[in-house]
Every structure is written in C-alpha cells, then in structure tokens.
Amino acid sequence: MIKINGDKFDIGTIINQYKDNSTEAYTLKKMASGEEVHEYDSLDELKFELNLRKNIVNAAIDLDKSNFDFAVFRKSRANSEYWERTRQGGFLLRNGVSSASAVNNIYKNSGKYATECATAMVIVYYKAVLDSFGARLFDTVFSNIYLMNWHYIDRNLGLDISDDISDFLPGDCRYFKNPDVNPLTPEWQGENVIDLGNGKYYGHGIGIRTADEIIEALNEERFMGARRSAFLLDSATRPDFKHLFYIYLKSVSRNEEAHRRRHRHH
Amino acid sequence: MYDLNLDPVSFLDKVRSDRGIEDLRDFFKQLTAKDLKGAKDFINDKDLQFPTLFVLRDEIQRNNLEDVLTKKNKIALLIVKEILTDKRDNLASEKLSFDYVQMIHNVLKWIIETGFKDDGMDDDYDRVLDISAILLTKMYKDKTILNILVDMIFDRYKKGALVHDLVWAFFQIGDPQSLILIGEKLLSSIPEDVKIAARLLNFIPEVDKSITKEKKYTTFLNWMKENGSFLEYTGESFQQKTNPSPYKVVLEGKYLCKNICCETGRTLGIPSREENQLLNGFKKLDYDTKILLSNFSIRIHQKNIYLWDVWLHYSLEDQIKIAKIGGVQ
Numbered sequence: 001m002i003k004i005n006g007d008k009f010d011i012g013t014i015i016n017q018y019k020d021n022s023t024e025a026y027t028l029k030k031m032a033s034g035e036e037v038h039e040y041d042s043l044d045e046l047k048f049e050l051n052l053r054k055n056i057v058n059a060a061i062d063l064d065k066s067n068f069d070f071a072v073f074r075k076s077r078a079n080s081e082y083w084e085r086t087r088q089g090g091f092l093l094r095n096g097v098s099s100a101s102a103v104n105n106i107y108k109n110s111g112k113y114a115t116e117c118a119t120a121m122v123i124v125y126y127k128a129v130l131d132s133f134g135a136r137l138f139d140t141v142f143s144n145i146y147l148m149n150w151h152y153i154d155r156n157l158g159l160d161i162s163d164d165i166s167d168f169l170p171g172d173c174r175y176f177k178n179p180d181v182n183p184l185t186p187e188w189q190g191e192n193v194i195d196l197g198n199g200k201y202y203g204h205g206i207g208i209r210t211a212d213e214i215i216e217a218l219n220e221e222r223f224m225g226a227r228r229s230a231f232l233l234d235s236a237t238r239p240d241f242k243h244l245f246y247i248y249l250k251s252v253s254r255n256e257e258a259h260r261r262r263h264r265h266h
Numbered sequence: 267m268y269d270l271n272l273d274p275v276s277f278l279d280k281v282r283s284d285r286g287i288e289d290l291r292d293f294f295k296q297l298t299a300k301d302l303k304g305a306k307d308f309i310n311d312k313d314l315q316f317p318t319l320f321v322l323r324d325e326i327q328r329n330n331l332e333d334v335l336t337k338k339n340k341i342a343l344l345i346v347k348e349i350l351t352d353k354r355d356n357l358a359s360e361k362l363s364f365d366y367v368q369m370i371h372n373v374l375k376w377i378i379e380t381g382f383k384d385d386g387m388d389d390d391y392d393r394v395l396d397i398s399a400i401l402l403t404k405m406y407k408d409k410t411i412l413n414i415l416v417d418m419i420f421d422r423y424k425k426g427a428l429v430h431d432l433v434w435a436f437f438q439i440g441d442p443q444s445l446i447l448i449g450e451k452l453l454s455s456i457p458e459d460v461k462i463a464a465r466l467l468n469f470i471p472e473v474d475k476s477i478t479k480e481k482k483y484t485t486f487l488n489w490m491k492e493n494g495s496f497l498e499y500t501g502e503s504f505q506q507k508t509n510p511s512p513y514k515v516v517l518e519g520k521y522l523c524k525n526i527c528c529e530t531g532r533t534l535g536i537p538s539r540e541e542n543q544l545l546n547g548f549k550k551l552d553y554d555t556k557i558l559l560s561n562f563s564i565r566i567h568q569k570n571i572y573l574w575d576v577w578l579h580y581s582l583e584d585q586i587k588i589a590k591i592g593g594v595q
Binding site: 086 | 506
C-alpha cells in the first residue's frame with residue numbers, strides 16, 4: 001500500500017505517466033499491491049523514488065553491458081586519472097577530481113576497471129544518484145568517494161540493510177549466500193545483486209540472470225561433496241530515498257530562489 | 267608467544283632473514299648451478315620455513331627439483347599452485363588416503379605457523395596465507411591457529427591492508443568461544459587494537475559505543491556469559507554488509523535455557539512437549555517481548571534455578587507479567 005501524507009494513494013492517478021513495461025509502473029503496482037506500507041510526504045517524493053529506482057536498474061544494466069571486469073580486491077584495477085587504487089584494493093577519488101566525472105568514467109572507460117561484486121553494487125548506486133541529481137549537485141554532495149565493498153560509503157547515500165522486508169522492489173540490492181563455497185575461491189561466498197524486476201537480477205561477475213540461474217552458478221563454486229545449496233536471503237539493501245529526496249528538494253528550491261532573485265534584479 | 271627464535275633455523279631461512287629475499291634468490295640460483303645436491307639438501311631441511319620455500323618456488327621449478335622435494339614441501343608447492351592458478355586438479359590427482367588428508371592439514375598449519383610473520387610480503391603470498399587459513403578453519407575446523415589469525419588481522423588493520431578474507435576465515439570456525447580472542451584485545455594498551463576489536467564485535471550491544479575500554483570488556487564478558495550458549499553462526503561477512511554479525515542469539519534457546527547447536531541454530535537437547543507448547547506461544551510474540559522473556563529467563567536461571575522452574579511453568583501471559591515487574595513473587 002502507498003500512503004501520501006497519511007492517506008491511501010490511488011496509483012491510477014499517475015500510472016498513465018509511465019510506460020506499461022517501465023520500471024516505474026512495475027514498482028508502483030508492486031508497492032500498491034504489496035504488504036508493506038510505503039509512506040511519503042508528497043507525490044514528488046514518491047516520483048523521486050520511482051525515478052531513482054529506474055536509474056538504479058538502468059545503471060545496473062549499463063554496467064552489465066560494459067567491459068567492467070570482475071576481479072578480487074588484490075587484482076582490482078581502476079583508471080588512475082580519476083581514482084587511486086588503495087592498498088586494500090579499493091578506489092579512492094583523486095584530489096581535485098569531479099566525483100561525477102569519476103563515476104561516469106567507470107562506465108565510459110569500463111575496460112580500465114575491475115573489482116568484485118559488492119563494490120559494483122555501490123558503483124551502481126552512485127551512478128543512479130548521479131543520474132537523478134545531475135553532475136553539479138552530485139559533485140557538491142559526494143566530494144569524497146571511496147569505493148571499497150560496503151565500507152566507507154557516503155552517509156548521504158544512506159545505504160542500509162533491512163531484514164524485515166516483504167515487498168522486494170526493482171533497485172533493491174539482494175544477497176545470494178553460498179555457505180558451502182570452495183575455500184579456494186572465497187569471492188564466491190555469495191553474490192550481491194540488483195533486483196531488476198520481473199524476476200531478473202544483475203550480479204557482477206555473473207551477469208543478468210534469474211534467481212535459479214544465479215543459485216546454479218554459485219553452486220558450481222562449492223567444494224567437492226558440498227551438501228548445502230546457495231540461496232537468496234530475505235533481506236534488502238536500499239539507499240535512503242527520503243534523505244536523498246530532501247537533498248534534491250533543497251537544491252531545487254535553492255536554484256529556484258536564485259533564479260527568482262536574478263529575475264527580480266533584471 | 268610465537269617466538270621463532272627459540273626454534274632451530276635452517277640455513278636458507280638464515281640467509282633470508284639476514285640478507286633479504288633477493289639475496290636468498292641469488293644465493294639459491296648460484297647454489298643450484300654449482301651444487302644441485304647441496305641445494306636439494308638445504309631446501310629439504312626439516313626446519314625450513316614456508317616463506318623461504320615460497321620465495322624459491324620458481325627456482326625450484328626451473329631446476330626440476332620438485333621430484334626430489336620432501337613430501338611436505340611438495341604438497342606445500344601444490345597448495346600454492348592450486349591457490350594462485352585456476353588449476354584445480356593438482357591435489358585431487360594425488361592418492362586419496364586418510365594419511366594424505368592429514369598431511370595436507372599439517373602442511374596448511376605449517377604454512378600459517380611459519381609463514382604469518384612474513385604476512386605482507388606480496389599479494390600472492392598474502393592470498394596463500396588467507397586461503398590456507400580458510401581451509402584450516404572452514405574445512406578442518408582447526409582452532410589451534412586462531413590466535414595467529416587474530417594477530418594477523420589486527421596487524422593488517424593497523425597497516426591498512428586487506429583483512430576481509432582473513433576475518434571471514436576466523437569466523438568460519440563457527441565457535442562462539444573464539445570471540446574471546448578478539449574480546450581480550452578490548453583491554454589492549456594500543457587504542458587502535460581496541461577500536462578494531464570493538465568494530466569486529468559490533469554485533470554485541472554497546473561494545474562499539476564511546477565507553478572506556480574496561481567497560482567495553484565488561485560488557486563483552488557479560489554478554490558472552492548471558493548469550494554464549496545460545497549463539498547461532500550466521501556466516502555474515504564483509505562481502506554482505508558493512509558491519510557483519512557472524513553470530514546471532516537464538517532467543518528460543520535462551521528462553522528455554524537450552525544450549526544451541528551453533529551450526530544449525532537448533533537446541534542441543536530435544537524440547538519436551540511442554541517446552542514445545544511454550545515455544546509455539548513464544549514464537550508468536552513480538553520481538554521486544556521475546557527479548558524481555560529470554561533475558562528474564564536466563565537471568566533468573568543463573569540466579570535461582572528453582573524460581574526459574576516455577577516461573578517457566580506459568581502461562582505465557584503470567585510469565586510476561588512477572589518479567590515486566592522483574593521477579594517471581
């Protein structure tokens with residue numbers, strides 16, 4: 001169910017604004033028919049989340065199409081013009097470099113980059129927020145980015161894991177666990193994926209697949225004689241949509257105010 | 267604690283420690299050219315340490331010395347090869363026997379025990395240590411190396427090196443008692459150690475808060491005393507989340523004061539019919555009430571088992587009422 005300002009929201013009033021097979025329409029229908037109550041302070045806030053979820057899905061699909069490679073931290077690679085590869089194998093934004101350009105470069109010069117699955121998820125989230133915010137606001141809000149697994153993530157992105165979720169939505173990050181992974185390849189102890197909707201997921205190193213296909217791929221990476229299958233956890237990691245909308249709204253208001261002032265001045 | 271100075275040192279290890287890795291390589295290269303038998307004897311010295319074998323592995327291969335290596339060295343190099351390449355059949359092709367399985371275990375231990383001091387030599391070396399540690403904890407359930415792993419984890423943290431796989435290896439042992447090795451670091455005189463320990467134990471309420479290290483340690487001990495027997499291993503790792511919780515409290519076990527099998531999360535003893543009835547009601551409660559009842563149960567159990575037994579025989583509603591006022595009247 002969707003509630004705006006405490007009132008139940010009829011998705012029929014906006015669903016026509018989105019194409020039938022779009023991520024936004026799929027998400028709206030899932031939110032409206034699901035068990036969770038999705039609460040918003042305004043219609044704009046709901047639309048912002050729909051747009052950001054669409055951008056997350058697109059950022060995941062684009063990363064899958066790119067030449068962005070899979071590598072364990074010790075073998076990770078990054079374009080040194082934008083990122084400094086740290087001793088841990090993470091990518092630290094170089095001083096004086098625009099974070100928007102650096103994130104975009106991962107997509108543009110994807111062949112110069114390689115890392116493992118969790119960092120890929122974080123890259124997807126930064127890219128999606130960049131596409132929602134625009135470069136100027138993104139540079140201001142995310143001036144120091146360090147890409148390293150789930151560590152050092154900017155607070156403004158607000159990525160948080162939740163265990164009590166009943167409606168899994170496109171743009172959520174899910175986790176497939178592989179308890180009997182072969183110790184020789186700990187990188188396959190699990191797979192972080194972006195929910196793309198319609199039963200498809202993007203996992204870096206595995207590609208775009210269904211849940212069963214991902215489980216099958218992970219099971220191939222188990223030790224000989226393993227008895228436990230890989231499985232999908234009932235949790236999801238999500239950015240703080242509300243907080244990101246608040247940042248976006250403040251920026252839009254500031255710009256409008258500046259525009260009005262300029263107009264009055266002229 | 268692991269002072270290798272007390273152990274006999276092989277000649278090649280002495281060259282490595284006195285003159286460094288490059289000189290060791292040069293020395294061994296010259297030796298193989300002049301005296302292959304002498305080189306073979308040196309490399310097969312029973313006191314040889316793993317880092318030396320690792321450093322000389324290319325030279326050994328170049329001079330076809332693999333066939334004359336001791337079984338320990340031979341297996342160690344096969345393990346290295348298997349870890350650093352995608353070839354998976356090196357060890358499987360060997361004779362499968364219990365002796366051989368035991369031998370691999372011993373060699374993995376030797377790699378960690380004689381190799382940990384050179385952690386940080388290079389990426390490949392560190393990966394070999396990481397994977398050997400995972401094999402020992404995950405497959406062999408070997409707890410004897412845990413103290414070494416803890417020291418390696420803390421050293422790497424301080425150097426800013428990669429710890430993810432090593433931390434995962436440590437927790438793969440799936441034994442709550444191993445947490446004590448990290449807990450002890452909360453009392454370290456080095457503030458960085460305390461910070462790292464608190465971070466690794468962040469799933470214990472309050473330990474990662476801004477309180478004195480003594481208070482952190484007491485909090486840790488009290489939590490272990492109250493929850494140690496009711497922990498289930500979750501397998502959470504840094505790949506999954508920022509602050510993984512490798513163990514979680516099984517509230518049902520704590521409520522019945524029945525020890526939990528860490529691997530399965532089920533009670534070790536089979537619950538009676540009456541206990542099962544209680545559990546059915548308990549499972550339907552909200553999380554906060556579950557916490558209230560399970561905390562009350564274990565505390566009264568530790569204080570007065572007779573009163574605990576009386577309390578547990580009340581209806582669930584009465585148990586909640588009593589727990590809320592904090593005691594049996």
